[in-house]
Amino acid sequence: AQTVTQSQPEMSVQEAETVTLSCTYDTSENNYYLFWYKQPPSRQMILVIRQEAYKQQNATENRFSVNFQKAAKSFSLKISDSQLGDTAMYFCAFMKHTGANNLFFGTGTRLTVIP
Amino acid sequence: NAGVTQTPKFQVLKTGQSMTLQCAQDMNHEYMSWYRQDPGMGLRLIHYSVGAGITDQGEVPNGYNVSRSTTEDFPLRLLSAAPSQTSVYFCASSYSPTPASGSPLHFGNGTRLTVT
Numbered sequence: 360a361q362t363v364t365q366s367q368p369e370m371s372v373q374e375a376e377t378v379t380l381s382c383t384y385d386t387s388e389n390n391y392y393l394f395w396y397k398q399p400p401s402r403q404m405i406l407v408i409r410q411e412a413y414k415q416q417n418a419t420e421n422r423f424s425v426n427f428q429k430a431a432k433s434f435s436l437k438i439s440d441s442q443l444g445d446t447a448m449y450f451c452a453f454m455k456h457t458g459a460n461n462l463f464f465g466t467g468t469r470l471t472v473i474p
Numbered sequence: 475n476a477g478v479t480q481t482p483k484f485q486v487l488k489t490g491q492s493m494t495l496q497c498a499q500d501m502n503h504e505y506m507s508w509y510r511q512d513p514g515m516g517l518r519l520i521h522y523s524v525g526a527g528i529t530d531q532g533e534v535p536n537g538y539n540v541s542r543s544t545t546e547d548f549p550l551r552l553l554s555a556a557p558s559q560t561s562v563y564f565c566a567s568s569y570s571p572t573p574a575s576g577s578p579l580h581f582g583n584g585t586r587l588t589v590t
Contacts, residue, residue, distance in 0.1 A: 363516075402583060403583055403584075454573050459522055460571060465516050466514055
């Protein structure tokens with residue numbers, strides 16, 4: 360079974376600063392996918408970034424980047440130049456490489472960007 | 475192109491009542507799934523389908539039924555609602571049913587269900 364752990368229930372950051380959200384996971388799979396999803400107050404689930412486990416290079420999407428440490432089973436999200444619109448719940452999620460497109464989610468981190 | 479449409483947005487049920495949460499997608503996606511979101515627990519998979527006529531159980535299937543008679547629709551049925559089913563329900567779909575293609579999941583906007 361796969362488990363995803365987000366140990367920071369809440370975090371805050373000043374506008375324009377940088378913040379890092381932590382995620383660890385446990386799996387016996389060698390190949391898999393990792394994701395960060397954002398859920399703003401509108402409740403919509405928005406894909407932020409995706410990492411394939413067999414790629415050593417860390418994924419980046421504009422102000423969002425990840426630090427993927429496969430041996431440590433760690434997948435943190437760094438948000439640079441934080442904006443008020445980044446205020447949201449952030450979920451880390453795992454997907455096996457084989458089988459169906461099923462996601463296993465962590466419990467989430469509520470991020471507040473302070474003006 | 476509406477994406478993934480969930481109806482209703484909100485629903486209040488009494489214990490023992492039945493209802494169906496609707497999910498429809500207009501993107502010809504093979505894969506569809508239902509998740510529930512509870513405070514402090516993230517999203518958990520209820521049921522999923524990799525194509526019309528095929529369904530399977532996720533992590534928390536008890537108390538829920540699904541069917542997939544068409545590619546477009548994937549309704550979630552609560553036969554006898556219980557207070558423990560109070561939650562926010564999300565439907566999600568993707569073009570490919572398997573992860574290797576990199577087909578992203580598209581989520582609906584959720585249904586907030588309260589069972590009293």
